[in-house]
Amino acid sequence: QIDNVPPILTQALVAVEDKDFYKHFGVAPLSIMRALLANISAGRTVQGGSTLTQQLVKNLFLTREQTITRKIKEALMAVIIDARYSKEVILEAYLNEVFLGQNGDTGVYGFGLASYFYYDRPLNELSVDEVATLVGIIKGPSYYNPRKYPKRVAERRNVVLRLMLDDNLLSPNEYQTALDLPINLASGASLKKDKHPAFMDQVRRELRQVLDNPDIRQSGLKVFTTLDSNAQVKAELAVSKGVAIQEKRIGKRDFEAAMVVSDIDTGEIRSIVGGRNTDYAGFNRALDAKRAIGSLIKPVIYLTALELPETYNLATHLADEPIKLKSTHGKMWEPQNYDKKFRGQVPLVTALSRSLNVPTVILGMELGLGSIADTIWRLGVEEEVGLYPALTLGAVNFSPLQVNQMYQTMANNGQYIPLHSITSIMSPNNDLLWSFDIKPEQRVDEKATYLLNYALHKVTLEGTAKSIRANFPNVNMAGKTGTTDDYRDSWFSGFDKNILVTSWIGKDNNEPVNLSGSSGAMQLFIAYQKQQEPKSLVRRFPKGLGIAHFDKETGNLSRAGCTDTFSVPAITEALPAIPKKCTGESRVPEKPKTFWEKLFGK
Numbered sequence: 190q191i192d193n194v195p196p197i198l199t200q201a202l203v204a205v206e207d208k209d210f211y212k213h214f215g216v217a218p219l220s221i222m223r224a225l226l227a228n229i230s231a232g233r234t235v236q237g238g239s240t241l242t243q244q245l246v247k248n249l250f251l252t253r254e255q256t257i258t259r260k261i262k263e264a265l266m267a268v269i270i271d272a273r274y275s276k277e278v279i280l281e282a283y284l285n286e287v288f289l290g291q292n293g294d295t296g297v298y299g300f301g302l303a304s305y306f307y308y309d310r311p312l313n314e315l316s317v318d319e320v321a322t323l324v325g326i327i328k329g330p331s332y333y334n335p336r337k338y339p340k341r342v343a344e345r346r347n348v349v350l351r352l353m354l355d356d357n358l359l360s361p362n363e364y365q366t367a368l369d370l371p372i373n374l375a376s377g378a379s380l381k382k383d384k385h386p387a388f389m390d391q392v393r394r395e396l397r398q399v400l401d402n403p404d405i406r407q408s409g410l411k412v413f414t415t416l417d418s419n420a421q422v423k424a425e426l427a428v429s430k431g432v433a434i435q436e437k438r439i440g441k442r443d444f445e446a447a448m449v450v451s452d453i454d455t456g457e458i459r460s461i462v463g464g465r466n467t468d469y470a471g472f473n474r475a476l477d478a479k480r481a482i483g484s485l486i487k488p489v490i491y492l493t494a495l496e497l498p499e500t501y502n503l504a505t506h507l508a509d510e511p512i513k514l515k516s517t518h519g520k521m522w523e524p525q526n527y528d529k530k531f532r533g534q535v536p537l538v539t540a541l542s543r544s545l546n547v548p549t550v551i552l553g554m555e556l557g558l559g560s561i562a563d564t565i566w567r568l569g570v571e572e573e574v575g576l577y578p579a580l581t582l583g584a585v586n587f588s589p590l591q592v593n594q595m596y597q598t599m600a601n602n603g604q605y606i607p608l609h610s611i612t613s614i615m616s617p618n619n620d621l622l623w624s625f626d627i628k629p630e631q632r633v634d635e636k637a638t639y640l641l642n643y644a645l646h647k648v649t650l651e652g653t654a655k656s657i658r659a660n661f662p663n664v665n666m667a668g669k670t671g672t673t674d675d676y677r678d679s680w681f682s683g684f685d686k687n688i689l690v691t692s693w694i695g696k697d698n699n700e701p702v703n704l705s706g707s708s709g710a711m712q713l714f715i716a717y718q719k720q721q722e723p724k725s726l727v728r729r730f731p732k733g734l735g736i737a738h739f740d741k742e743t744g745n746l747s748r749a750g751c752t753d754t755f756s757v758p759a760i761t762e763a764l765p766a767i768p769k770k771c772t773g774e775s776r777v778p779e780k781p782k783t784f785w786e787k788l789f790g791k
Contacts, residue, residue, distance in 0.1 A: 191281040195313055197358065198300065199280060201324045204356040205349050207241040210280075215242045215271030216264045242267040245283045289323065290330045297330075307335060309375035317359065318367040321349040339372045346372070385421050386470035387463030388414075391590075391610045394476075399623050400614065409617040415457035415610050417450075420688075424448045424460040425467035427716040428692075432465045435694065435712070439703050447474040448692045448713060449593040449608075453684060456597060456606035456629075461590075472697075479586040480678045480695060484544050484653075484706065485671035486561075486583035488599060488641055490553045491541050493564045495637035497556075498763030503538040503640055504739035504755070507548035514554070514578040522578060524550045536744055538757060541644045542652035544670065546582055553581030567632040569594040569605050583671060593691040596682040599645075600667070600689050602728065603638035604629040636731045636760050642667055643758055646726060653707050654683065660715050665726040668714070670706025677701050679709030686724035690714050735761040740772055747771065 191199070203210045209217050217240050239247070246266045251259055270279060288296055289303040297306045303323055304312045315323075325345035326333045335342040347368055354364040392414055400410075432446045448462040463473035472478070494501040509532040516522045524546050531547065540548040553561055558576040565574060570591045574580060587595070590608065598605045606629045613624040645667035649657040653670045668683025679694040679702060692713040695702055702709065737759040740747045746764055747754045751771035 191277050191284070193313070194281075194284060194300070195315070195320070197317060198312065198315075198320050198324070199284075200356070200358050201320055201349060201353050202241070202280075202284075202327075204352050204358060205324050206244070206327060210241055211276055213240060213271075215267035215269075216240055239263070240267060241283050242271055242279055245279060245286060246270065248286050248288065249282075287327060288330055289326050290334065307374050316367075316370075317353075317363060318346065318350070318370045321353065321367065322346045322372065325349045335372055335374055343372050385416065385418075385425075385460075386468065387473050387475055388416055388421060388458070388461040388610065390463065390470070390473045391458065391461055391476060395609060395611045396614075399611065410622070411615040411617070411619070412611060413613045413615075415452075415455075415459065415612060417459040420450050421460035421462075423717055423720040424450055424462050424690075426720065427713050428462045429465055429467055431713040431716050432694065435702075435704060435709055441702065443696055443698075444694055444702055445474060445478075445697055446692065446694045446710075446713065447478060447589045448690065448717070449475050449589050450717070451593055451597055451608055451689050453597060453600045453687060453689050456601075456608050457612070458608055458610045459688065461610075474693070475589045477588060478693070478695075478697075479588050479591075480693065481583055481673040482585060482587050482592060482680060483583040483671035483673040483678060484546075485592055485596075485669055485680050485682060486581070486585065487541060487544065487549050488645060488669055489564050489568065489595070490549055490556065490561055490581060491537065491644065492599065492633060492637060492641045493556050493560050494537070494552055495640045496564075496634045498637070498760040501537060502737075502739075502759045502764070503536065503644060503757040504737075504744045504759070505537045506534040506744035507537055507540050508551050509533060509535050509540070509545060509548045512547060512551060514550070516577060516579065524582065534744070536739075536755075538644045538647060542647040542650075544648075544653045550578065550581045554578065564633065565595065567605070568598040569607070569632070583673065589691050589693050592680070592682055592693075593689060596669075596684070596691065597689050598632055599638060599641060600684045601629070602731075603631055603633040603635050605632040606630070636734055639728060639731050639734060640758060640760070642726075642728060645669055649683070653705075654681070654711055656707065657683065657711070657715065661718065661723060663725075664723050666718075666723065667726055668711070670711055672705045675701045676703045676705065679704040680706050681710035681714050683711070683714050684726070685718070686726050688723075690717055692717075730758075733760055733762055734758050737761065737764060743772070745772075 243263050246263050250266060251263055285299040285301065288298055289300070290297040290306060292306060297303050300312055300323060304310060304315060307323070308315060308319055322335060322342060325342065325348065328345065333342050333345050350359065350364055350367050353359045354361070392412065396412065428446045428448050432444045436442055436444050444465065446465050449458065450460040451458050461475045463475045511531060512524065514522045526546050535545060535548055558580055561580060562574050562576060570587060572587065572591065574585045594608050597608060607627060609625055611625065614622045616622055646665060648654045649666050649668055654668050657666055657668065664685065666683055666685045668681060671680030677695060677699055682689065682691045684690070692710040694704055694709040694713070735758070736756050738747045738749050738751065738754045738756050739745065741753045741755055746767060748768055748771055
């Protein structure tokens with residue numbers, strides 16, 4: 190709209206293309222005579238006599254043929270339009286319809302689009318020299334193509350700047366400064382037919398859900414999205430480069446990948462990458478590739494346990510010993526740890542941070558598969574899951590978006606809020622048609638979630654994701670790796686204070702990629718975070734939590750100061766009474782008493 194156009198643009202346009210725009214009645218006979226004399230004198234066409242209104246008529250209604258008949262029609266129609274519409278309406282139409290270049294087989298019409306095509310920025314962010322360049326292009330978008338003929342365009346821009354100076358639109362200093370600037374353009378990749386196609390795919394899907402009437406969806410709506418263009422570009426770069434690096438390192442080809450980045454507090458999706466070819470608007474793996482999630486399921490199981498604080502805490506010892514279970518097809522299943530070893534008993538926090546399979550399976554079966562499925566639903570993944578033992582090791586197919594939803598609820602202190610890419614929709618007349626107003630819902634216990642996130646932080650310190658601490662020594666983060674059978678899928682979900690990132694690497698044909706979660710998908714997370722400054726993970730200490738001390742050998746509650754103990758946060762109200770003595774009377778040696786303490790019996 191004309192109100193949103195920088196005044197310097199309309200002033201420059203009138204100064205260059207039609208000085209008498211606000212005075213004439215659609216045609217300017219004097220301008221036509223001046224142009225005719227100039228062209229006769231030069232022996233060729235060097236000056237046009239068409240007003241902005243005539244140019245608009247030609248663009249909207251007529252062909253470009255150079256005949257007297259067409260010129261007469263053009264003039265008559267311009268007079269009629271000038272009589273019926275205000276100068277502002279005519280100027281607004283011109284600004285939106287003028288031809289300013291070619292983007293492949295698609296024309297670039299209007300200054301708004303041209304601003305993005307040439308500079309990747311909206312009109313109101315352009316500098317004076319950039320505005321002058323766009324105005325200069327009008328004379329001949331092919332001849333003055335700034336990507337092909339920058340020197341030619343610079344000369345034309347300088348003519349426009351001179352005319353702006355003559356009309357007192359620029360001061361001499363402003364004129365000289367703009368004159369010395371080079372022609373700087375965007376790369377040209379900014380105006381693809383579908384920019385960020387994977388993210389826009391999600392926007393379209395949500396649009397179909399919130400607005401049932403297809404006629405409304407085609408009527409010039411204004412859709413406000415959650416897209417962070419910086420985050421999107423960083424995610425696309427992390428995926429495209431990261432996949433190529435992994436292929437080269439492993440010596441395989443045809444790897445694919447996906448990434449979803451979301452805001453933890455709001456559930457707003459910041460970026461989506463649907464494949465290694467980030468410009469391709471085809472199969473969107475972030476939304477539609479449902480793959481086995483492997484060890485990404487483990488935090489769900491441990492959260493289910495921690496919601497039973499009378500029975501389980503971070504120090505609770507879990508069995509790590511051989512187990513046989515009957516699968517759905519009647520075959521016996523014997524899960525193994527990654528190193529094929531059994532440890533007898535391990536603390537719950539260790540079993541999760543080291544991603545041990547056997548303790549997880551045993552714990553999951555103790556809790557019940559139905560309880561695990563219920564937690565999955567409460568975390569936001571409304572998908573039917575098969576209740577069989579292999580569920581405990583991630584034999585369930587989710588998309589990266591679904592995984593991100595699941596982890597977003599955990600990272601958000603147990604508060605569920607649907608992931609979304611649209612915040613509001615307005616009509617062409619700026620009436621609010623819809624806005625996202627779903628409030629967060631406490632789906633899982635906040636104290637249990639805090640304990641879980643403590644363990645997920647441990648994963649990045651000493652567990653399967655410890656290379657995160659190596660890459661970011663001063664930043665606290667949390668996350669979980671995931672690897673499926675035969676290394677077919679590599680997963681990672683990780684978060685800092687503000688954002689959650691879920692990444693996946695695999696093959697469309699389900700062949701092995703020979704990448705674990707830490708060697709594959711986690712590297713995409715690291716590559717993404719290295720492009721910015723991640724904020725250290727901070728979570729409020731919920732009421733009812735405290736630091737408790739536990740015996741290393743048994744996992745039982747112990748007194749402070751006893752030897753062979755370790756300290757972790759715990760839900761204090763659910764703990765038994767603190768023992769009066771240390772196990773085996775063993776105690777950390779006390780500080781020797783001074784002479785006066787001994788003397789007075791203190």
